Amino acid sequence: NAGVTQTPKFQVLKTGQSMTLQCAQDMNHEYMSWYRQDPGMGLRLIHYSVGAGITDQGEVPNGYNVSRSTTEDFPLRLLSAAPSQTSVYFCASSYSIGSRGNTEAFFGQGTRLTVV
Amino acid sequence: KNEVEQSPQNLTAQEGEFITINCSYSVGISALHWLQQHPGGGIVSLFMLSSGKKKHGRLIATINIQEKHSSLHITASHPRDSAVYICAVNRNTGNQFYFGTGTSLTVIP
Numbered sequence: 001n002a003g004v005t006q007t008p009k010f011q012v013l014k015t016g017q018s019m020t021l022q023c024a025q026d027m028n029h030e031y032m033s034w035y036r037q038d039p040g041m042g043l044r045l046i047h048y049s050v051g052a053g054i055t056d057q058g059e060v061p062n063g064y065n066v067s068r069s070t071t072e073d074f075p076l077r078l079l080s081a082a083p084s085q086t087s088v089y090f091c092a093s094s095y096s097i098g099s100r101g102n103t104e105a106f107f108g109q110g111t112r113l114t115v116v
Numbered sequence: 117k118n119e120v121e122q123s124p125q126n127l128t129a130q131e132g133e134f135i136t137i138n139c140s141y142s143v144g145i146s147a148l149h150w151l152q153q154h155p156g157g158g159i160v161s162l163f164m165l166s167s168g169k170k171k172h173g174r175l176i177a178t179i180n181i182q183e184k185h186s187s188l189h190i191t192a193s194h195p196r197d198s199a200v201y202i203c204a205v206n207r208n209t210g211n212q213f214y215f216g217t218g219t220s221l222t223v224i225p
Contacts, residue, residue, distance in 0.1 A: 033213075035215075040217060042215035042218065043202070043213075043215040045213070105149070105213060107158055109158035110158055
């Protein structure tokens, strides 16, 4: 049981390049999400998915695309990287517990992305 | 204004000290989480609370729903406790999390 696997761990991109951050979970969680973490700020939600085929925007979606073709995978695409996207990215998967809907989350190891 | 506020932002303690990190939130929640992030590392869930108090080893987490406040305590702190501690909440609806900015803890031997 690997939990949430996120790759790569580090990446340097040139402005304008594109890339995909991979995220996979083996816990059969319906809910997956991507966050970015910047100095002095809490993690901010980029995009999320409540199940295969369903995605929605979070707080800071501009410049990012996602898709959810399977329950296990939730890749994050940067179409044209910009220096403002230099950040640490975390993928998370979660599930609800009990009738109150309390949610337990599992996080990937993070991707440190630098755009030059 | 952030829905989740943590204090202090930075904390330095001597090994063995009792440490408290505070979290206040301004929205209705179904649960509050305390997370730990080591330098350059991933994020690990320490506690999920919807009421009362939980204890795991030297870590204790409490929540007061009426006051919308939670505390994370570390007893007999150790240098390996040095990390960023993040408070996060689940809103009453949906699975989304809202995060505090984190408390950076350094425990000096």
